[in-house]
Amino acid sequence: MQLQEDSLSTTFAALADPTRRAILARLTRGPATVTELAAPFAISGPAVSKHLRVLENARLIARGREAQWRPCHLEAAPLREVADWTAQYRRFWEKSFDRLDTYLKELQAKRREPVGKEKGHARARKQR
């Protein structure tokens, strides 16, 4: 089973960079030009343009037609695909948090035990 490049992989790869995620976060406040998007980052204009091409290729942003400014805006549809994919795993992370919760409750219960039981307590811990 050889799997090919797919839209979900392209989306995940585009999101695997904090600058690109910061650009998306900025665009939630409305469209912005390349200059506006570059302003908060200590990177060059061409570096920002490269990030924008990655986001555009992943259809996470789209750019206006105005030759001079070409403002970018957010296109959130691929993120819905990410949310749908991730939701399949919800029961697994909930399970792991439940286990942590049970463990912490056990720990609290043991702390409330009288001091005389301390030795048995230490032994129980060692057996884990």
Next chain:
Amino acid sequence: MQLQEDSLSTTFAALADPTRRAILARLTRGPATVTELAAPFAISGPAVSKHLRVLENARLIARGREAQWRPCHLEAAPLREVADWTAQYRRFWEKSFDRLDTYLKELQAKRREPVGKEKGHARARKQR
């Protein structure tokens, strides 16, 4: 603002590959050895091991201590982080689907209009 490599970027990078996502999907059915995980793929054992290292580094899987088998199991906690990050954008993809829905409803309504109105209809479209 120079941003450094972070756990969310590591998670997204690990998920940006269909074979690695298929491995995670397999692990939802329970722990598995490298041989079991490699079986459905037309790739070598070492290639699977490399994918497993990426997933392990992203803390999406963990491996048992048994020297011979070292079965892998799913660790879903980083996917919760992905879900939380993605949820911030929900209103944006809902908005874009609402727009599509409105557009489709308008289109349907226009189709139901009598043929005589066609000219005015074409003009209205041009004004957009």
